[in-house]
Amino acid sequence: MTTTFYRPEGRRRKIVATALDFPSDVYALQSLIRLHGGNPERDLVLVSSDDGRTVDEAAIIAALDDQVALALLPAVLYRSGQLLDIPRLVAAARTRGISLGFDCAHSIGAIPHTFDDWDVDWAFWCSYKFLNAGPGATGGLYVNRRHWGMAPGLAGWWGYDKSRQFDMVHDWQGAGAAGAWQISTPPLLATAALRGSLRLFHEAGIETLRAKSLAQTTYLVALLRESGLTEPPYDFAIGSPAAPERRGGHLAVEHADASRIAKALKARGVIPDFREPNVIRLAPAPLYTSYHELWQCVQALREIIDRGEHLRVAVGRELVA
Secondary structure, three states: OHHHHOOOEOOEOEEEEEOOOOHHHHHHHHHHHHHOOOOHHHHEEEEOOOOOOOOOHHHHHHHOOOOEEEEEEEOEOOOOOEEOOHHHHHHHHHHOOOEEEEEOOOOEOOEOOOHHHHOOOEEEEOOOOOOOOOOOOOOEEEEOHHHOOOOOOOOOHHHEOOOOHHHOOOOOOEOOOHHHHOOOOOOHHHHHHHHHHHHHHHHHOHHHHHHHHHHHHHHHHHHHHHOOOOOOOOOOEEOOOOOHHHEOOOEEEEOOOHHHHHHHHHHOOOOOEEEOOOEEEEOOOOOOOOHHHHHHHHHHHHHHHHHOHHHHOOOOOOOOO
């Protein structure tokens, strides 16, 4: 996707991302720069974080100078759950002539997305997180209508004009919309799971799910604080933005022994997600996670510390934490 919009010319050779981006995004941007003969150490600008949890949108905008050709940002930061101000960032990029795309892996299915209204250039996402489509499920792509007709960086069989796809000619003619950026035949079994999930989202309504998601993460914050878990001897901390509207769908709960506590939670049948160095991600799925289950999770955290269950768990992370 970025290969279409990254055209290093003259001074404009740099790409802007953040120091808190998911690693795979940074790997891809580093590779893209090398493919164009650049140097990632010089041409990739990773906007830093003052607190290691969140990124200031003003700092991102300040980095969008006349040497930047492209920017890729997360809609929601994977560690802390910070929801970026997408309309503000898009407006800043547009006035500077910079193509801006968003990785929505941690926002799709958790918040409403109005890419057309926001005037986003392009966006992409997986569907195995909040969309509940399962591992290996088909991902998604958005391309603003003003870019339809552009040639993708890598043309593929499935991106061909469907009315002529089986003409079997070597002269590639892309589909008229975002489908031109498809590469190969989608995995049908994985796509079937996604289709079933999307029916449920359509029935429930993303606005309704967003309201419940915010209510549940707010409830979790209240439970953690009111139960004393954010004070000694428990010493948990909340690493997500305090304002609910600045959060995505998950809550970052921090602890010095987070990796072992996450394993102890799993042993109790509570499935969290651990992220280095000290984050236990709690991500209630509003379609089916109950408030009682959230209460049970917080009680489990208390009991794990009280009983020292995490101290009997091996130090270190699992392959999938």
